[in-house]
Amino acid sequence: MTWIVRILISLLILVVIALLAVLLPAHIQVRSVAPRLPGNSELLALRGANSPNKVSYIVTSSQRLERGQISHISIVIEWANGKRFLIDTGMSRREAENFADLLKKMDSSAGSAMVYTTVSEALGSEIKDIAGVGFTHLHIDHTQGLENFCTARGAGALLLQSPSQQELHNFNTTEGADLVENSCLKRSDFSLAKDATLYRSKEFPGLAAFELGGHTPGSTLWAVAIAGKILLFSGDITNDKASIEQNIAKHALYSYLIVPENTQRTAELRRWLNGLDQSESFSVIVSHDLANTKSHLPEFIRK
Ligand SMILES: [Zn+2]
Structure with a gap:
């Protein structure tokens, strides 16, 4: 063996050790979040007189991928008294371009970003009506728009976060977590009743969160009661949505090396969500799937 080969092998071993040092703790951590799934009756109990009366979406940007497309969508929930809650904040225009460039490096057939708006632009003066904000998880494409949101909104909106989303972070959620922690949002009481699996807030009736895990340690399902449905x-x-309907896993390279996922949990969640989606009482809406979102919700339009 020549000395060059020896050096190359040593380098390779160092790279593998460095990768393991980063990935292994993240894989162990994401596997620590797998609470019992909520029963249908607990979800259906969200329905009540004070439930939201409107849910709409804002699509901030889209990008064509090798298979289908990815859209960045935020959800606006509204109550009769004018109160509103926002799920996910998308990205700024510049960050949406950067994010699309990043995906292009991994998927050579991906298109360029089509940036339509930002959450703060779309909400306009009605941003003041947003009384609370929550996140499906803390990846940057779901959180970075909070910077613009806070510049436009100022203080006054509450933050609803489950303990896992607040406390457990890995190498690709710390940036989003810091952004949320140091934002204009004020953390509000969000707790589990005895024997419950859903986090609830007195401020937002008909809205609840469940700690999903699977994708990130802080991944959260948001359940919203509206018009007798969840x-x-x-x-x-x-x-x-097709990956839920056809039970398709993400690429193993993605789930093991890029975003450390608990693939056993994501498989369990796909089956559970698909089962619920078969019922008239439930509709599952996937964050990056615009066609799926459009089939259930109207687009947000300023009053
Ligand atoms: Zn995402």
Whole structure:
């Protein structure tokens, strides 16, 4: 063996050790979040007189991928008294371009970013009506728009976060977590009743969160009661609705090396969500799937 080969092998071993040092703790951590799934009756109990009366979406940007497309969508929930809650904040225009460039490096057939708006632009003066904000998870494409949101909104909106989303972070959620922690949002009481699996807030009746795990340690399902039904916002457990319907896992390279996922949990969640989606009482809506979102919700339009 020549000395060059020896050096190359040593380098390779160092790279593998460095990768393991980063990935292994993240894999162990994401596997620590797998609470018992909520029963249908607990979800259906969200329905009540004070439930939201409107749910709409804002699509901030889209990008064509090798298979289908990825859209960055935020959800606006509204109550009769004018109160509003926002799920996910998308990205600024510049960050949406940067994010699309990053995906292009991994998917050579990906298109350029089509940037339509930002959450703060779309909400306009009505941004003041947003009384609370929550996140499906803390990846940057779901959180970075909070900077513009806070510049436009100022203080006054509450933050609803489950303990896992607040406390457990890995190498690709710390940036988003810091952004949320140091933002204009004020953390509000969000707790579990005895024997419950859903986090609830007195401020937002008909809205609840469940700690999904699977995709990130802080991945959260948002359940919203409206018109006698329950909408289930499943975040990035899958990137499209078809993957839930056909039980398709993400690429192993993605789940093991890029975003450390608990693939056993994501498989369990796909089956559970698909089962719920078969019922008239539930509709599952996937964060990055615009066609799926459009089939259930109207687009947000300023009053
Ligand atoms: Zn995402």
